[in-house]
Amino acid sequence: MADVRREGSTGGARAGAPTVAPRPFAEPPRRILVLRYRFIGDTLLAVPFLRALRRAAPAAEIEVLVAPGSGELLQGCPYVDALHWYTRRRPFGGAEPRFVHRTWFDALGALRRRRYDAVYVLKRAWSSAVLARMVGAPRRIGLDVDGRAMFLTDAVPPQSGVHETESHLALLRATGFDAPADRRLESFVRDDERAAVDAAWRATAPRTTRHVGVQASASDAFKNWPSERFVELIDGLDRAFDGDVAFHAVGGPGDVAANEALRRALPRESLRGRWTDWSRRLDLRAGQALMERLDLVVGSDSGPLHLAASAGTPAVAVFGPMDPARWAPTSPGSVAVALEGLECRPCGRPHACRIGRRCLSDLGAAPVLAECVARLSGARRAV
Numbered sequence: 001m002a003d004v005r006r007e008g009s010t011g012g013a014r015a016g017a018p019t020v021a022p023r024p025f026a027e028p029p030r031r032i033l034v035l036r037y038r039f040i041g042d043t044l045l046a047v048p049f050l051r052a053l054r055r056a057a058p059a060a061e062i063e064v065l066v067a068p069g070s071g072e073l074l075q076g077c078p079y080v081d082a083l084h085w086y087t088r089r090r091p092f093g094g095a096e097p098r099f100v101h102r103t104w105f106d107a108l109g110a111l112r113r114r115r116y117d118a119v120y121v122l123k124r125a126w127s128s129a130v131l132a133r134m135v136g137a138p139r140r141i142g143l144d145v146d147g148r149a150m151f152l153t154d155a156v157p158p159q160s161g162v163h164e165t166e167s168h169l170a171l172l173r174a175t176g177f178d179a180p181a182d183r184r185l186e187s188f189v190r191d192d193e194r195a196a197v198d199a200a201w202r203a204t205a206p207r208t209t210r211h212v213g214v215q216a217s218a219s220d221a222f223k224n225w226p227s228e229r230f231v232e233l234i235d236g237l238d239r240a241f242d243g244d245v246a247f248h249a250v251g252g253p254g255d256v257a258a259n260e261a262l263r264r265a266l267p268r269e270s271l272r273g274r275w276t277d278w279s280r281r282l283d284l285r286a287g288q289a290l291m292e293r294l295d296l297v298v299g300s301d302s303g304p305l306h307l308a309a310s311a312g313t314p315a316v317a318v319f320g321p322m323d324p325a326r327w328a329p330t331s332p333g334s335v336a337v338a339l340e341g342l343e344c345r346p347c348g349r350p351h352a353c354r355i356g357r358r359c360l361s362d363l364g365a366a367p368v369l370a371e372c373v374a375r376l377s378g379a380r381r382a383v
Contacts, residue, residue: 002367003340020156024176025139029117031061035132036122037086039219040284040303041327042164043070044185044310046122047077049168051186053120054079056177063114065107070303072284073310076188084111111135118175121152122168141171161325183330185310189289197289200281205293206246206274210376212237213250213291213308215299217258222351223301225318225360227258231265232365233298233372238271240373247271248294250287250304251279296375298368305329316371320360321347335371339363 032053036046043066053062063082066074074080085100086107101107112135119132121142129148132140142148144155156174158167165183172179205211216230237245249259259277266272278290287304291297291311298316299305305315306329314333317324323346324336338359339345345359 002363003338020154020174022174022176023154025118029057029060029139031114031116032057032063033111033114033116033119033132033135033137034062034064034122035119035128037065037067038070038123040070040073041306042123042303043073044303044306045164046168047074047079047186047310048165048183049120049122049172049179050074050077050079051184052169052172052177052179052182056172056179060117063116065111069284073288073307074188075285076190077186078188107131108134120171121148122171139175141175143167143171163328163330164326165330167326185306185330187288187292187310189285189292193285194289194292197282197286197293201290201293204276205248206276208244208246208274210241210245210296211248211294212245212372212376213248213294213297213299213304213313214259214262215250215255215297215302215304216262217251217255218300218302219254222353222357223320223322223360225300225320225363227262227265229363229365229368230262231267233369234271235267236365236369237372237376238268238274240369241376243270243274245376246274246276248290249275249277249279250290250297250299250307252284252287253280255279296372298372301327305334309334314375316368316375318360318363318368319346320357320363321345321349321353323348333375335375337363337368337371 061081064080065084068087071083074083082099088102101110116137118139119135119137121128121132124143124145126146126148129142129151133151140152141154142152143158145158149155154174156171169179217224234247256279259279263272263275282290288307288311291308291313294313296314297308301317301319301322305317308315309329309331312331314331315329317329317336319336319338324338328336339362342359
């Protein structure tokens, strides 16, 4: 039996009761730093916060600490004045040299010199709260988790059962700002980037009515649905639509091997002929543009499903140890599918699993297939 949780751009978002009495700024902050670096999904889920912050503090300089491999998704974001890049990569283009920091101490020194009035710590890591304290801002706002309160001026108790975007917005409310429960993600892809992907699509994509993105592997392997389930799912979709569906492997360079193994495991040559692997061809922003072309993306709980959500593409997300109430993709029509009846799920501690990750291995293809068929049977996206 599978548990199904449907999501949408705002549907299901819960503001919840205030967890701390708001403490407004005595004076409007002039310069604000936001800490939410690393990981595709985490970076995209910060966009509703940045949008609300810009609306609440229109005159403030808003800067964000990011890292390559995810921070590119915020290039061109109208809610941000500057991106600070923490990277050891040499060379690193696309950023002002003064905003590229090669070591932790370089980043700390540069950020201290910016003299921020406030730091919002969206990242839950202990080290992020330490960095906020050492930056020297008079207001440091973050969630009270893992003993971080000593480094924060405003330690906001976390709420259970709410989406990560809502936890971010609660930090704004704690400082007296209005923050509507709006979970919409956004894409900041440029027209020239979109045009390049469109040209590659016209030259490569099979001529079918329906196009499905497949994300078979997450960066954390403990979240992966078994590959044989994906084979069953793809075979089922192919049969459900009489072969009038093409499959597009998404992801990045780290997914190439898994995508090729999945292609080889497909049961028919005609099906393998309608399989396109984009993971070796596109960078992160081009991958975001590709999502606009797809009718649906299905996969294990991972960043590319949030990439689909940012493009407005429905996603069917297979969840195991993590909580879909917190991490489900938010695009209209998206759905999270998880195994029902396991008392230990969601645990959030998959490395300690003693029952062989049954939350994923025992989840069959049938409920995921049903959700995919339901979405592909409706009106197609205009591309």
